[in-house]
Amino acid sequence: MARPRSDEKRNAILAAATRVIASQGLSASTAMIAKEAGVSNGSLFTYFETKADLLNRLYIELKEEIAEVVAKEPHQGTSLRDRTFHMWSRWGHWAVTFPEKQKALTLLTVSDDITPESHQAGHDAFREIRELIQLSSAHGPMRDIPLYFTTALMNGLSEATIHFMIEDPDNAAMHCVRGFEAFWRMLT
Amino acid sequence: MARPRSDEKRNAILAAATRVIASQGLSASTAMIAKEAGVSNGSLFTYFETKADLLNRLYIELKEEIAEVVAKEPHQGTSLRDRTFHMWSRWGHWAVTFPEKQKALTLLTVSDDITPESHQAGHDAFREIRELIQLSSAHGPMRDIPLYFTTALMNGLSEATIHFMIEDPDNAAMHCVRGFEAFWRMLT
Amino acid sequence: MARPRSDEKRNAILAAATRVIASQGLSASTAMIAKEAGVSNGSLFTYFETKADLLNRLYIELKEEIAEVVAKEPHQGTSLRDRTFHMWSRWGHWAVTFPEKQKALTLLTVSDDITPESHQAGHDAFREIRELIQLSSAHGPMRDIPLYFTTALMNGLSEATIHFMIEDPDNAAMHCVRGFEAFWRMLT
Amino acid sequence: MARPRSDEKRNAILAAATRVIASQGLSASTAMIAKEAGVSNGSLFTYFETKADLLNRLYIELKEEIAEVVAKEPHQGTSLRDRTFHMWSRWGHWAVTFPEKQKALTLLTVSDDITPESHQAGHDAFREIRELIQLSSAHGPMRDIPLYFTTALMNGLSEATIHFMIEDPDNAAMHCVRGFEAFWRMLT
DNA sequence: CATGAATGAGCGTTCATTCAT
DNA sequence: GATGAATGAACGCTCATTCAT
Numbered sequence: 148m149a150r151p152r153s154d155e156k157r158n159a160i161l162a163a164a165t166r167v168i169a170s171q172g173l174s175a176s177t178a179m180i181a182k183e184a185g186v187s188n189g190s191l192f193t194y195f196e197t198k199a200d201l202l203n204r205l206y207i208e209l210k211e212e213i214a215e216v217v218a219k220e221p222h223q224g225t226s227l228r229d230r231t232f233h234m235w236s237r238w239g240h241w242a243v244t245f246p247e248k249q250k251a252l253t254l255l256t257v258s259d260d261i262t263p264e265s266h267q268a269g270h271d272a273f274r275e276i277r278e279l280i281q282l283s284s285a286h287g288p289m290r291d292i293p294l295y296f297t298t299a300l301m302n303g304l305s306e307a308t309i310h311f312m313i314e315d316p317d318n319a320a321m322h323c324v325r326g327f328e329a330f331w332r333m334l335t
Numbered sequence: 336m337a338r339p340r341s342d343e344k345r346n347a348i349l350a351a352a353t354r355v356i357a358s359q360g361l362s363a364s365t366a367m368i369a370k371e372a373g374v375s376n377g378s379l380f381t382y383f384e385t386k387a388d389l390l391n392r393l394y395i396e397l398k399e400e401i402a403e404v405v406a407k408e409p410h411q412g413t414s415l416r417d418r419t420f421h422m423w424s425r426w427g428h429w430a431v432t433f434p435e436k437q438k439a440l441t442l443l444t445v446s447d448d449i450t451p452e453s454h455q456a457g458h459d460a461f462r463e464i465r466e467l468i469q470l471s472s473a474h475g476p477m478r479d480i481p482l483y484f485t486t487a488l489m490n491g492l493s494e495a496t497i498h499f500m501i502e503d504p505d506n507a508a509m510h511c512v513r514g515f516e517a518f519w520r521m522l523t
Numbered sequence: 524m525a526r527p528r529s530d531e532k533r534n535a536i537l538a539a540a541t542r543v544i545a546s547q548g549l550s551a552s553t554a555m556i557a558k559e560a561g562v563s564n565g566s567l568f569t570y571f572e573t574k575a576d577l578l579n580r581l582y583i584e585l586k587e588e589i590a591e592v593v594a595k596e597p598h599q600g601t602s603l604r605d606r607t608f609h610m611w612s613r614w615g616h617w618a619v620t621f622p623e624k625q626k627a628l629t630l631l632t633v634s635d636d637i638t639p640e641s642h643q644a645g646h647d648a649f650r651e652i653r654e655l656i657q658l659s660s661a662h663g664p665m666r667d668i669p670l671y672f673t674t675a676l677m678n679g680l681s682e683a684t685i686h687f688m689i690e691d692p693d694n695a696a697m698h699c700v701r702g703f704e705a706f707w708r709m710l711t
Numbered sequence: 712m713a714r715p716r717s718d719e720k721r722n723a724i725l726a727a728a729t730r731v732i733a734s735q736g737l738s739a740s741t742a743m744i745a746k747e748a749g750v751s752n753g754s755l756f757t758y759f760e761t762k763a764d765l766l767n768r769l770y771i772e773l774k775e776e777i778a779e780v781v782a783k784e785p786h787q788g789t790s791l792r793d794r795t796f797h798m799w800s801r802w803g804h805w806a807v808t809f810p811e812k813q814k815a816l817t818l819l820t821v822s823d824d825i826t827p828e829s830h831q832a833g834h835d836a837f838r839e840i841r842e843l844i845q846l847s848s849a850h851g852p853m854r855d856i857p858l859y860f861t862t863a864l865m866n867g868l869s870e871a872t873i874h875f876m877i878e879d880p881d882n883a884a885m886h887c888v889r890g891f892e893a894f895w896r897m898l899t
Numbered sequence: 900c901a902t903g904a905a906t907g908a909g910c911g912t913t914c915a916t917t918c919a920t
Numbered sequence: 921g922a923t924g925a926a927t928g929a930a931c932g933c934t935c936a937t938t939c940a941t
Binding site: 171172174253254257258259288289292296299300302303304305306307308310311322325326328329330332333 | 362477499
Binding site: 341374375376377378381 | 921922923924925
């Protein structure tokens with residue numbers, strides 16, 4: 148019956164957090180984030196119980212966003228390699244398009260504020276990606292290696308690749324391809 | 336401002352910082368670090384001008400330590416693959432032996448407090464490693480790719496591998512080998 | 524601003540305030556009180572203009588409740604001592620029955636939020652009690668002492684007695700008698 | 712070897728706390744107290760770990776101060792009544808001289824921030840007073856009543872008496888005597 | 900009238916850094 | 921040089937109160 152909680156505001160806070168964290172690190176103050184979101188100091192805490200809660204939600208939403216972007220318009224019917232490259236390249240495109248999200252995610256990933264539950268949730272979001280990796284590696288040299296390990300290696304490569312794409316956006320496409328080819332060589 | 340007398344104290348502070356940062360993150364207070372080092376609050380600032388300075392030095396020293404450990408007792412005369420594996424495996428061994436150093440380095444690497452100069456210094460320390468990679472990739476599929484990029488990919492893989500080695504130390508040797516084989520496949 | 528509809532809600536808020544203040548002190552938040560009352564945040568302020576207003580009303584109602592309980596079923600026709608003991612003992616019984624009310628009242632009595640007007644109103648409510656004390660002391664050593672002073676001393680004794688009754692409820696009746704006898708000795 | 716912690720500053724903080732609490736209640740902010748003490752915000756916390764710690768120390772010191780003042784220059788050799796009156800009257804004199812201390816103590820006594828340990832310490836400080844009460848009541852009607860209870864009743868009376876002395880300082884001496892006579896009647 | 904989101908001043912506390920000893 | 925007390929800005933978070941729904 149009262150003013151309902153607004154998704155718009157919630158998203159504004161998450162977006163503001165992304166921007167502020169990307170530019171100032173995880174020590175960005177909640178006041179700064181609130182201000183950047185055009186919201187009062189206290190309002191931030193009606194949408195997120197604590198700063199750590201905000202960080203965890205942001206982490207999960209970013210992971211989910213990547214997973215969603217990557218899985219969209221899958222190239223059904225084409226080769227595994229093409230489908231995997233499609234995914235890889237969408238991932239890179241997302242990172243280049245939203246470098247602040249990428250930067251924030253990099254910081255969040257190693258932060259102690261992110262709980263094991265959130266890491267698990269992030270992991271779960273990547274299910275489709277993992278399935279594709281599993282298929283791709285099923286007959287190659289990594290066929291007997293736990294999927295988790297393979298995925299972790301992929302993450303390492305993609306993060307490095309993305310870093311180059313962002314730093315040198317003019318050659319982003321080239322870096323993307325080179326990173327992928329290295330990845331595919333490792334995988335198959 | 337001249338080099339203060341006691342290298343011992345300086346090292347105690349760096350070691351304490353490593354431990355405290357590994358367990359509490361980069362927001363660990365200078366007071367905590369000083370206490371852990373058995374040194375007074377204020378003394379920390381006669382050895383390091385600011386907290387950021389301390390972090391930068393620590394970053395560089397850790398990078399240099401890895402480079403040194405990795406380069407020791409090189410397997411001259413054996414194959415490139417063996418020499419590279421030797422390096423890779425020493426690196427992993429160091430990380431498993433000093434997981435706090437590894438954890439601290441992971442946090443420092445993405446911190447905004449680390450200046451470009453420090454990143455460059457860390458990079459420079461890896462010169463020998465890079466040279467080995469250059470030799471190893473000289474005739475393979477990555478021969479035309481800038482060494483920086485290749486090294487970055489290697490870092491991504493080694494970081495992922497090390498993470499597994501630390502989390503599952505009983506199988507550290509296996510993870511080490513698997514990570515290396517993936518890397519070598521990518522490289523050659 | 525006219526008298527709001529539901530006395531039920533008003534009373535629920537007062538009762539909730541009693542409970543919450545007893546357990547958390549006067550710094551209990553209005554939100555907590557509202558929640559405990561099963562009422563919304565904002566509704567509290569349609570029944571009480573401010574938190575201070577709520578506290579003042581609660582103070583007065585508790586004082587009035589004591590006065591009412593104490594004056595009920597007076598032992599007309601018996602001796603002054605018996606009538607006074609009856610009052611004393613009802614007072615103690617009330618406190619033991621509702622320790623939270625007693626605790627809240629103790630805190631409110633010394634709070635700066637309670638206005639002189641409220642203190643006066645609390646005082647007025649005790650008129651019947653004061654009249655009994657006046658009769659009882661009329662021929663004793665305190666006959667020439669202002670009634671206010673005598674009443675204040677009585678309050679001091681009753682508060683101490685009640686404290687013991689609540690802390691050691693198994694012997695409440697004994698404490699009650701002992702406190703009264705001390706009081707009566709003082710008075711007569 | 713560094714600047715030593717100064718008792719002067721510690722006492723200034725306690726004195727400032729007394730004043731500020733007396734005038735604004737226990738919700739007085741630590742910032743206000745620090746300012747009143749002529750000390751920085753943060754310094755307050757080098758002398759007292761938390762606000763609650765400060766309140767507990769203040770409570771204990773005030774209790775000890777009363778005990779000390781009351782026990783000074785005891786009237787050895789005179790009657791128990793005279794000795795007890797001496798104590799009573801010194802107590803009242805202290806309260807009239809330092810009404811802010813009295814007010815602060817009244818608030819602290821009922822605060823939830825004061826731990827049982829502190830209450831015990833305050834109790835211990837009153838040992839000499841209790842011994843005098845014990846002697847005085849040894850042959851009277853309260854001889855079989857636990858000393859704690861008798862002391863509690865005394866506190867109730869003295870607090871009420873002191874309240875009148877402070878409110879009406881012109882007649883403080885008269886109130887003091889009247890309160891004592893009531894107390895002595897109760898006791899003997 | 901009821902609701903609970905919105906507000907922003909204010910809180911207790913921490914902390915990097917300075918400086919008296 | 922070593923110490924740790926002093927500083928005060930900044931932090932995460934709370935809260936009484938207002939007001940859109």
